[in-house]
Amino acid sequence: MSIHHAIGDKSVAAFDRARKLMPGGVNSPARAFGAVGGSPLFIDHAKGPYLFDIDGRQFVDYIGSWGPMILGHQHPAVIEAVTKAVHRGTSYGAPTEAESKLAEQVIEAVPSVEKVRLVNSGTEATMSAIRVARGATGRNKIIKFSGNYHGHVDSLLVAAGSAAATLGVPDSPGVTPGAGGDTIVLAYNDVNQLAAAFDQHAGEIAAVILEPVVGNMGCVPPSQEFLNALRTVTTKDGAILIFDEVMTGFRLAFGGAQELFGVTPDMTTLGKIVGGGMPLGAYGGRADIMDNVLPAGKVFQAGTLSGNPVAVAAGSATLQLLKDQPPYEYLEAMGERLATGIDQAASDAGIDHVVQRVGSMMTLFFNPDLVTNWDQADRCNRDAYAEYFWAMIGEGIYLPCSQFEALFFGNAHTEALIDQTVEAARKVLPDLERA
Numbered sequence: 001m002s003i004h005h006a007i008g009d010k011s012v013a014a015f016d017r018a019r020k021l022m023p024g025g026v027n028s029p030a031r032a033f034g035a036v037g038g039s040p041l042f043i044d045h046a047k048g049p050y051l052f053d054i055d056g057r058q059f060v061d062y063i064g065s066w067g068p069m070i071l072g073h074q075h076p077a078v079i080e081a082v083t084k085a086v087h088r089g090t091s092y093g094a095p096t097e098a099e100s101k102l103a104e105q106v107i108e109a110v111p112s113v114e115k116v117r118l119v120n121s122g123t124e125a126t127m128s129a130i131r132v133a134r135g136a137t138g139r140n141k142i143i144k145f146s147g148n149y150h151g152h153v154d155s156l157l158v159a160a161g162s163a164a165a166t167l168g169v170p171d172s173p174g175v176t177p178g179a180g181g182d183t184i185v186l187a188y189n190d191v192n193q194l195a196a197a198f199d200q201h202a203g204e205i206a207a208v209i210l211e212p213v214v215g216n217m218g219c220v221p222p223s224q225e226f227l228n229a230l231r232t233v234t235t236k237d238g239a240i241l242i243f244d245e246v247m248t249g250f251r252l253a254f255g256g257a258q259e260l261f262g263v264t265p266d267m268t269t270l271g272k273i274v275g276g277g278m279p280l281g282a283y284g285g286r287a288d289i290m291d292n293v294l295p296a297g298k299v300f301q302a303g304t305l306s307g308n309p310v311a312v313a314a315g316s317a318t319l320q321l322l323k324d325q326p327p328y329e330y331l332e333a334m335g336e337r338l339a340t341g342i343d344q345a346a347s348d349a350g351i352d353h354v355v356q357r358v359g360s361m362m363t364l365f366f367n368p369d370l371v372t373n374w375d376q377a378d379r380c381n382r383d384a385y386a387e388y389f390w391a392m393i394g395e396g397i398y399l400p401c402s403q404f405e406a407l408f409f410g411n412a413h414t415e416a417l418i419d420q421t422v423e424a425a426r427k428v429l430p431d432l433e434r435a
């Protein structure tokens with residue numbers, strides 16, 4: 001399946017138009033399909049586990065809007081909640097009871113969260129959490145891990161799922177060396193590096209931020225030892241441990257990765273599922289830390305549309321459903337089925353690979369070895385992934401358009417769809433020329 005045949009004429013024309021109007025034709029870079037070459041499919045609508053493009057074709061959706069759509073598209077309860085909210089007004093800039101309801105739901109679900117502030121995106125959540133951690137500790141330095149992405153926050157746009165682990169060198173023009181200068185970048189899952197950094201910078205580190213299961217270099221699980229060491233060393237030093245659960249929150253368990261691994265951070269950032277497919281993020285944590293935020297404390301953070309009633313309605317309905325009818329056992333069973341099937345298909349095709357998965361996040365790495373950090377991820381055969389991606393598009397399966405993005409599925413993905421996906425992989429993998 002060549003790229004040319006995989007993209008419909010209407011999508012090609014739509015991209016030509018969009019490129020004249022928006023940088024690269026998109027409003028977020030991954031959507032342009034740069035990592036796999038070619039041009040993107042333009043979406044008309046989505047329903048349940050399916051995306052429909054403007055050329056009238058149907059795809060099984062394995063990105064779910066990059067995470068939020070764990071219940072599938074257009075879940076009736078979410079649509080009803082959003083519709084009701086819209087008919088009461090779309091924004092007030094004044095408090096509502098619905099915000100307290102969503103705050104209660106988040107606090108009840110996520111072990112580390114005693115108080116929470118609602119924002120509009122995951123980026124805002126991580127940016128604000130870092131500011132609060134610095135304000136609360138009076139320290140400047142932060143530690144992040146190579147290959148972990150935390151949104152386009154200046155100080156975190158360093159070794160963010162792409163460039164090699166270099167101390168404080170920005171990944172993007174426009175990020176000043178000063179903005180990244182207090183950022184220390186370490187290798188994920190490396191307990192010794194972590195201990196050495198705390199020895200060297202004792203009493204100077206405001207926060208350590210990480211994806212507790214990484215989705216942004218493909219799916220890379222943490223070792224339990226690594227999470228335990230993070231908890232121990234930050235507690236001892238008085239640094240704040242921040243789990244960025246924008247992807248993992250309400251996905252790997254109702255309480256996120258912190259529930260699954262039994263390690264409770266001091267602060268947590270949320271996005272994606274917490275907004276039920278609407279623009280909403282959140283950051284929260286220990287009450288004594290969160291009380292540093294204005295107007296309770298002095299750390300400034302605000303938002304015209306924060307706690308937006310329509311977004312809050314979508315998030316609240318989504319969390320209610322996840323609580324009342326937890327999908328997590330089902331997602332684990334389907335994840336196991338998908339991972340086993342794809343792994344077998346790739347083995348039978350004689351391809352060097354490893355399948356990594358936690359719950360409903362998964363990656364087929366075109367890499368012979370386990371991937372536990374960015375240096376290992378960087379050795380993947382990106383060309384083989386691109387070929388696989390387009391071949392699967394040809395079979396009606398919409399995977400992430402990069403080797404370094406985990407796939408997501410939700411409880412609208414039936415066992416039959418999982419099996420259909422494995423069959424598609426069985427069909428295309430033996431024919432990959434660059435694998």
Ligand code: PMP
Binds near residue numbers: 121122126152271
């Ligand atoms: N943190 C993580 C772990 C993410 O995966 C993302 C987005 N993919 C973000 C933060 C940023 O969220 P947003 O795109 O909503 O700003």
